[in-house]
Amino acid sequence: xxxxxxxxxxxxxxxxxxxxxxxxxxxxxxxxxxxxxxxxxxxxxxxxxxxxxxxxxxxxxxxxxxxxxxxxxxxxxxxxxxxxxxxxxxxxxxxxxxxxxxxxxxxxxxxxxxxxxxxxxxxxxxxxxxxxxxxxxxxxxxxxxxxxxxxxxxxxxxxxxxxxxxxxxxxxxxxxxxxxxxxxxxxxxxxxxxxxxxxxxxxxxxxxxxxxxxxxxxxxxxxxxxxxxxxxxxxxxxxxxxxxxxxxxxxxxxxxxxxxxxxxxxxxxxxxxxxxxxxxxxxxxxxxxxxxxxxxxxxxxxxxxxxxxxxxxxxxxxxxxxxxxxxxxxxxxxxxxxxxxxxxxxxxxxxxxxxxxx
Numbered sequence: 001x002x003x004x005x006x007x008x009x010x011x012x013x014x015x016x017x018x019x020x021x022x023x024x025x026x027x028x029x030x031x032x033x034x035x036x037x038x039x040x041x042x043x044x045x046x047x048x049x050x051x052x053x054x055x056x057x058x059x060x061x062x063x064x065x066x067x068x069x070x071x072x073x074x075x076x077x078x079x080x081x082x083x084x085x086x087x088x089x090x091x092x093x094x095x096x097x098x099x100x101x102x103x104x105x106x107x108x109x110x111x112x113x114x115x116x117x118x119x120x121x122x123x124x125x126x127x128x129x130x131x132x133x134x135x136x137x138x139x140x141x142x143x144x145x146x147x148x149x150x151x152x153x154x155x156x157x158x159x160x161x162x163x164x165x166x167x168x169x170x171x172x173x174x175x176x177x178x179x180x181x182x183x184x185x186x187x188x189x190x191x192x193x194x195x196x197x198x199x200x201x202x203x204x205x206x207x208x209x210x211x212x213x214x215x216x217x218x219x220x221x222x223x224x225x226x227x228x229x230x231x232x233x234x235x236x237x238x239x240x241x242x243x244x245x246x247x248x249x250x251x252x253x254x255x256x257x258x259x260x261x262x263x264x265x266x267x268x269x270x271x272x273x274x275x276x277x278x279x280x281x282x283x284x285x286x287x288x289x290x291x292x293x294x295x296x297x298x299x300x301x302x303x304x305x306x307x308x309x310x311x312x313x314x315x316x317x318x319x320x321x322x323x324x325x326x327x328x329x330x331x332x333x334x335x336x337x338x339x340x341x342x343x344x345x346x347x348x349x350x351x352x353x354x355x356x357x358x
Contacts (some may be wrong), residue, residue: 017314026133125335193352297336
């Protein structure tokens with residue numbers, strides 16, 4: 001059987017979808033579920049989500065007073081395009097043929113390696129929006145936006161051009177940071193941010209997202225330990241992570257999500273999605289925004305039946321494409337996506353910087 005009949009975008013998509021580990025969502029895809037649109041342009045309305053304003057009193061038979069639509073702004077930008085692939089070259093193909101003809105059991109292993117390479121492309125495509133979403137939830141020093149560099153080109157998307165979000169929703173804990181366990185008070189810090197969101201938007205932030213390192217700072221605070229000892233009425237030598245989370249839940253009504261997933265950046269260096277020393281405080285109900293996928297050139301122009309190309313779509317908007325070059329004979333497989341998240345509920349989210357490495 002021809003390689004192009006075994007190793008197709010449709011087969012790659014099925015292989016990806018049938019792998020149980022690929023069904024485990026990133027937290028970003030839950031808070032910012034995927035949506036599909038046709039163009040490159042991304043437009044969304046972001047409301048201030050403020051408290052309701054009481055109606056103006058009016059006399060009978062008088063015309064109504066028209067109010068402005070408070071805090072409603074439209075954000076518009078062009079979504080970025082990503083694409084990467086790999087080749088099955090003529091020499092690679094000869095190795096597969098040789099293994100098949102001799103009944104070599106390694107033929108199956110070679111095919112499995114090809115599908116694994118394709119899976120890595122799709123997995124890499126899934127990392128892109130997760131990195132973007134985590135930059136929105138954990139903007140460096142409160143500068144709300146997305147920035148990355150690809151092929152020597154820097155891309156920057158500013159979600160807070162006037163700096164209003166940073167002024168009201170970013171809390172840098174500098175006086176008693178969590179790195180000082182004897183003086184820090186995480187309860188006060190979390191409650192301050194929670195109350196600010198409630199005051200400004202009327203929403204209740206009930207979920208704190210952080211990594212294990214930052215959670216460790218929280219657990220080491222004397223304020224947390226003292227609260228635990230007061231609650232149980234006896235001295236203990238060790239407080240479990242579950243105990244710490246329960247104390248925060250009982251006192252503030254905030255659940256803690258510890259998120260330690262990692263990825264490799266363009267340089268192949270392992271990096272954390274959630275940075276150290278940061279806590280994102282968000283509403284625990286519903287979604288925060290959307291992950292918008294555009295229609296890639298491959299989906300728009302090749303999916304219809306180009307003679308040398310096949311296309312399949314996975315993960316809502318990732319196009320898996322295979323193109324055969326006839327001279328030399330190469331099978332090119334690549335994944336592409338146009339993706340950018342919107343953040344409609346950003347005013348209902350806060351960020352705490354609870355310490356630093358210096």
